Amino acid sequence: MSKVEEAKPKESVQESLQQVLALLSRQRIVEQLVHKQDMRRHELVESLVHKQNLAELQNKLDHLHPADVAYILEGLPLEDRLTVWHLVKADRDGEILLEVSDAVRETLIADMEPEELVAAAEQLDADELADLVPDLPEDVVEDVFQSLSTEEREQLRAAMSYREDSVGALMDFEMVTIREDVTLEVVLRYLRRLDELPDHTDQLFVVDRREILKGILSLGKILINDPDKLVAEVMVDEDIRFEPGQGAHEAAQAFERYDLVSAPVVDERGKLVGRVTVASVMDYIREESDNEMLNLGGLREEEDIFASVWKSAKNRWTWLAVNLVTAFIASRVIGIFEGSIEKLVALAALMPIVAGIGGNSGNQTITMIVRSMALGQIHRANAKALLQKELAIGLLNGVVWGSIFGIFAMLLYHSVSLGVVMMGAMTLNLLVAALFGVFIPMIMHRLGRDPAVGSSVLITAITDSGGFFIFLGLATIFLL
Amino acid sequence: MSKVEEAKPKESVQESLQQVLALLSRQRIVEQLVHKQDMRRHELVESLVHKQNLAELQNKLDHLHPADVAYILEGLPLEDRLTVWHLVKADRDGEILLEVSDAVRETLIADMEPEELVAAAEQLDADELADLVPDLPEDVVEDVFQSLSTEEREQLRAAMSYREDSVGALMDFEMVTIREDVTLEVVLRYLRRLDELPDHTDQLFVVDRREILKGILSLGKILINDPDKLVAEVMVDEDIRFEPGQGAHEAAQAFERYDLVSAPVVDERGKLVGRVTVASVMDYIREESDNEMLNLGGLREEEDIFASVWKSAKNRWTWLAVNLVTAFIASRVIGIFEGSIEKLVALAALMPIVAGIGGNSGNQTITMIVRSMALGQIHRANAKALLQKELAIGLLNGVVWGSIFGIFAMLLYHSVSLGVVMMGAMTLNLLVAALFGVFIPMIMHRLGRDPAVGSSVLITAITDSGGFFIFLGLATIFLL
Numbered sequence: 005m006s007k008v009e010e011a012k013p014k015e016s017v018q019e020s021l022q023q024v025l026a027l028l029s030r031q032r033i034v035e036q037l038v039h040k041q042d043m044r045r046h047e048l049v050e051s052l053v054h055k056q057n058l059a060e061l062q063n064k065l066d067h068l069h070p071a072d073v074a075y076i077l078e079g080l081p082l083e084d085r086l087t088v089w090h091l092v093k094a095d096r097d098g099e100i101l102l103e104v105s106d107a108v109r110e111t112l113i114a115d116m117e118p119e120e121l122v123a124a125a126e127q128l129d130a131d132e133l134a135d136l137v138p139d140l141p142e143d144v145v146e147d148v149f150q151s152l153s154t155e156e157r158e159q160l161r162a163a164m165s166y167r168e169d170s171v172g173a174l175m176d177f178e179m180v181t182i183r184e185d186v187t188l189e190v191v192l193r194y195l196r197r198l199d200e201l202p203d204h205t206d207q208l209f210v211v212d213r214r215e216i217l218k219g220i221l222s223l224g225k226i227l228i229n230d231p232d233k234l235v236a237e238v239m240v241d242e243d244i245r246f247e248p249g250q251g252a253h254e255a256a257q258a259f260e261r262y263d264l265v266s267a268p269v270v271d272e273r274g275k276l277v278g279r280v281t282v283a284s285v286m287d288y289i290r291e292e293s294d295n296e297m298l299n300l301g302g303l304r305e306e307e308d309i310f311a312s313v314w315k316s317a318k319n320r321w322t323w324l325a326v327n328l329v330t331a332f333i334a335s336r337v338i339g340i341f342e343g344s345i346e347k348l349v350a351l352a353a354l355m356p357i358v359a360g361i362g363g364n365s366g367n368q369t370i371t372m373i374v375r376s377m378a379l380g381q382i383h384r385a386n387a388k389a390l391l392q393k394e395l396a397i398g399l400l401n402g403v404v405w406g407s408i409f410g411i412f413a414m415l416l417y418h419s420v421s422l423g424v425v426m427m428g429a430m431t432l433n434l435l436v437a438a439l440f441g442v443f444i445p446m447i448m449h450r451l452g453r454d455p456a457v458g459s460s461v462l463i464t465a466i467t468d469s470g471g472f473f474i475f476l477g478l479a480t481i482f483l484l
Numbered sequence: 485m486s487k488v489e490e491a492k493p494k495e496s497v498q499e500s501l502q503q504v505l506a507l508l509s510r511q512r513i514v515e516q517l518v519h520k521q522d523m524r525r526h527e528l529v530e531s532l533v534h535k536q537n538l539a540e541l542q543n544k545l546d547h548l549h550p551a552d553v554a555y556i557l558e559g560l561p562l563e564d565r566l567t568v569w570h571l572v573k574a575d576r577d578g579e580i581l582l583e584v585s586d587a588v589r590e591t592l593i594a595d596m597e598p599e600e601l602v603a604a605a606e607q608l609d610a611d612e613l614a615d616l617v618p619d620l621p622e623d624v625v626e627d628v629f630q631s632l633s634t635e636e637r638e639q640l641r642a643a644m645s646y647r648e649d650s651v652g653a654l655m656d657f658e659m660v661t662i663r664e665d666v667t668l669e670v671v672l673r674y675l676r677r678l679d680e681l682p683d684h685t686d687q688l689f690v691v692d693r694r695e696i697l698k699g700i701l702s703l704g705k706i707l708i709n710d711p712d713k714l715v716a717e718v719m720v721d722e723d724i725r726f727e728p729g730q731g732a733h734e735a736a737q738a739f740e741r742y743d744l745v746s747a748p749v750v751d752e753r754g755k756l757v758g759r760v761t762v763a764s765v766m767d768y769i770r771e772e773s774d775n776e777m778l779n780l781g782g783l784r785e786e787e788d789i790f791a792s793v794w795k796s797a798k799n800r801w802t803w804l805a806v807n808l809v810t811a812f813i814a815s816r817v818i819g820i821f822e823g824s825i826e827k828l829v830a831l832a833a834l835m836p837i838v839a840g841i842g843g844n845s846g847n848q849t850i851t852m853i854v855r856s857m858a859l860g861q862i863h864r865a866n867a868k869a870l871l872q873k874e875l876a877i878g879l880l881n882g883v884v885w886g887s888i889f890g891i892f893a894m895l896l897y898h899s900v901s902l903g904v905v906m907m908g909a910m911t912l913n914l915l916v917a918a919l920f921g922v923f924i925p926m927i928m929h930r931l932g933r934d935p936a937v938g939s940s941v942l943i944t945a946i947t948d949s950g951g952f953f954i955f956l957g958l959a960t961i962f963l964l
Contacts, residue, residue, distance in 0.1 A: 016734070017737075017741070017860075018860040021860070021861070021863070022863065025863065025865050025866075029865065069741070069742060071741040071742060072741065075859075075861075078859075078861060079859075079860075079861040079866070081866060081869060192707065195707045196707070196708055196709070196710070199708070200704060200708060201704035201707070201708065203743060204743070204745065205704060206684075206686060206703075206745070223686075223703045223704070223707065224680060224681035224685060224703070226707065227675045227676070227681070227703065227706065227707070228675055228676055228678055228679070228680060228681065229676070230676070254496070259766070260766050260767070260770060261497070261549070261551040261552065261555070262549060262551060263683060263684070263766075265684065265686070265745055265762070282745065282762050282766070283743035285766075286739070286740050286743075286762070286765075286766065286769070287740070289766070289769065289770070289773075290769070293769075293773035293776075293777070294855070296773075297773070297776065297777070297780070297851065297855065298851060298855075300781075300851070301780075301847050301848055301850065301851025301852070301940075302844055302847055302848045302851070303848055303851055303852065307852055309852065309861060309862075309866075309870060310866075310869070310873075313873055313876040313877050313880060314880075316873065316877055317877050317880050317881060320845070320848045320877070320881070323844065323848070324841065324844060324845065324881065327840060327841060328837075328841065328885060328888070328889070330840075331836060331837040331840040331841060332837070332889075332892070334836055334837075335833050335834060335836060335837050336833075338832055338833040338836070339833045342829045342830070342833060345829050345832045346826065346829045349822045349825050349826045350822070351832075352818055352822070352825045352831075352832040352835075353815050353816070353818040353819045353822060354815060355832075356811060356815060356818070356836065356948070356952075357808075357811040357812065357814075357815050359836070360807060360810075360811040360814070360948075361804065361807060361808065361811060364782055364803065364804060364807040365800070365804065367781050367782055368781055368782045368783055368800045368803070368804075370781065371777065371778060371780070371782070371783055372781070372783065372787055372789065375774070375777065375778075379555075379558075380497075380498040380501070380559075381501075381555075381558060381559040381789060382789075383501070383502065383505065383559075385505050385509065386505075386559070386561060386789075386790075389561060389790070390789060393790075393793055393796065396793040397793050397796050397797050397800070400793060400794075400797050401797060401800070401804065405804065405808060408808070409808070409812075412812070416819075468836070468840075472836075
């Protein structure tokens with residue numbers, strides 16, 4: 005499905021969204037006017053203005069790139085979104101459904117008839133369909149499946165069989181293949197018979213009779229070399245090839261590192277089964293970093309900003325519930341020391357400082373470790389050095405910032421020993437933060453879990469409860 | 485500077501790093517043995533093993549892609565890093581310096597002689613040089629500047645004049661241009677005279693005599709169309725063009741949205757001044773999301789994992805200091821209510837719950853708003869609806885989770901009124917969290933600041949101090 009020829013906006017997509025919003029609100033004002041005043045009298049005017057408005061909107065939408073229509077749909081409240089969605093030409097439905105976020109796609113699909121969905125799906129390639137199918141009603145999927153050729157069915161089955169974060173899920177099937185024993189002249193003649201090259205074709209794949217990948221031939225090489233040369237002379241033996249079961253993360257790193265535009269995917273026998281392009285890699289990278297960000301912020305998944313209150317609340321409950329449990333534990337730790345607080349109420353005012361700084365410092369350590377782990381830079385050989393470094397930083401920060409707050413506590417509550425306890429507790433809690441800041445992501449990794457998810461909540465829980473326990477414990481021993 | 489022909493590893497880069505680490509540790513064991521035992525006797529053996537080891541290491545490095553060498557350098561402690569760096573062939577220094585992170589680049593440059601630096605810099609293109617120059621000593625920069633041609637100097641000056649987050653900073657100058665009044669046959673003959681096409685050349689730029697951009701001609705079109713056709717017949721009038729002063733973020737979004745491989749950059753009169761490729765856009769996206777992540781984690785910038793304790797500590801102090809101020813304020817808020825806590829010590833144990841849940845919920849709202857703002861999806865027209873939605877979620881969560889904790893407080897401390905105060909305080913604090921969670925990023929945006937930086941710290945400060953104030957205040961009024 006080529007997007008090369010589609011109209012692309014000279015204005016920015018933000019401006020387009022503004023214009024659509026303006027048209028929609030003009031529409032609403034007309035409707036309200038009619039409702040408030042005498043219906044009959046305005047009917048004619050209304051229907052005219054109405055039609056003109058919608059025509060203008062439709063014209064605008066027809067000239068936008070599918071990705072921009074998707075962007076606008078995401079930026080509209082549900083009612084407006086569906087108004088716009090109905091104005092989109094049916095033959096663009098498929099592409100646009102692919103571009104919108106999962107949450108928004110759900111709202112659009114819920115509004116479509118089965119026949120519309122089948123028609124939309126039929127516009128897509130097998131690898132694109134694989135992304136859409138999980139969101140479609142079962143009977144629609146069956147109809148779509150019936151409409152495919154045997155080859156496409158095979159491709160769809162293959163594409164759907166791979167894990168979401170595997171190379172197979174990023175792969176498409178639009179590769180151009182050639183044989184190595186022909187001249188470039190023959191390749192040129194072959195290409196001239198095509199209507200167009202698939203998007204992101206920067207290289208052709210050289211395969212033998214059994215479709216075993218022999219090498220790659222970049223378009224640049226075809227253009228630069230003498231047409232009488234053989235493909236075998238000019239092609240390079242490409243070392244970068246992926247297998248469908250490989251992790252998408254790994255492939256994305258290779259694309260970034262070696263500045264690739266496309267790369268072949270082969271099965272275990274070296275047979276070419278598909279290709280990965282930089283476009284799907286970029287989408288993957290964006291999604292990956294979005295998810296990390298959302299997880300850090302305590303959201304389970306991407307949220308439609310105009311989702312219902314109920315749906316949004318559910319998206320946030322997982323992390324809130326975890327947080328409630330940890331808050332409960334911290335509260336019970338304080339509960340143990342209620343007697344001490346009763347005797348020295350200053351403890352209640354100072355304890356959140358010890359806990360807060362510990363959490364902050366622990367999160368700094370975790371952020372650094374998680375990032376280095378994602379890059380694969382942490383090994384047994386350097387883990388010890390890292391832990392030592394983090395502990396040293398914790399000690400340094402504990403002494404520096406602990407002294408500041410120790411002096412502050414001393415002056416405020418006229419007690420030298422309270423100041424010393426404050427400093428000792430802050431130092432200890434920062435060491436705890438450093439220790440667990442290194443260990444938590446490593447242990448999660450060892451257990452085969454993603455260290456980016458939940459590490460931050462865990463470290464905060466530990467530095468909160470730990471900070472309260474250390475500070476109140478020290479105070480109980482030395483001050484009371 | 486083409487990287488196409490360089491050797492790329494069949495093994496993964498993580499495996500290469502492991503091997504380098506193994507070679508280095510073998511090296512260290514030999515050295516230690518020699519030191520411990522009789523020097524004389526082992527000298528010969530040592531120097532042999534030593535040489536063999538280094539030769540093996542050097543051979544390994546020579547076969548790695550510059551990006552992989554950079555990766556390995558980043559993963560090594562300082563001493564090992566410099567050992568490896570000395571083994572790298574001098575003619576690859578420039579490329580590798582470009583690939584390493586800023587923090588690691590500093591350590592490498594600090595270890596190089598001025599002449600080595602000049603030699604390394606001379607291997608680079610003007611746009612690459614522009615990235616390196618800020619890190620080089622002044623006298624080196626001067627020498628490098630002398631060695632450039634007039635055109636390159638002009639390009640370097642231009643590249644360095646753009647803001648870090650502008651299209652100009654992403655731009656390179658390796659575009660192939662053609663005229664519109666020639667046939668494709670002429671274009672083909674012209675291309676065949678080149679040694680190779682610049683990396684990421686998916687299209688040629690069609691310009692007139694004054695270098696005004698007239699359109700673009702993709703390599704695919706050249707290959708598919710009849711060589712007798714004129715460029716003017718086949719080229720397309722490309723709507724996507726950037727200006728050097730434009731924000732890099734905007735260009736990156738366009739690359740993602742329209743799946744571009746390269747795009748022209750023109751000045752205000754439409755003159756072609758450079759191009760942006762997907763490789764530099766990917767680097768930019770990675771850097772952007774890394775920075776966001778680091779800021780959320782409370783780190784000022786990317787850290788060399790083997791940086792000195794002192795350097796790392798400084799990188800973390802900005803946010804720790806901010807956090808200390810907010811912790812101090814929260815502590816003073818509690819200080820106001822010390823009398824109440826003395827009378828009812830349960831308040832001390834319950835207050836962190838109210839503050840914690842508020843912070844968590846506020847961060848969820850902020851994450852969502854910041855993300856939508858980065859996508860440009862928030863406008864005056866929908867801001868009110870968003871605020872209402874967030875307040876509704878806050879109310880819902882307050883009632884649900886507030887009740888749970890109200891009942892918990894009631895049972896634990898045998899006081900119905902304490903339970904009611906708990907629930908009321910949680911609900912109010914969640915409403916505060918929703919309100920400021922929407923307002924803080926919007927106000928920061930209005931003030932021209934990046935809402936991703938610091939929003940999280942601010943909301944936590946407000947929900948902490950606010951939570952303590954609301955809970956202790958309500959308790960003082962209704963319970964004492």
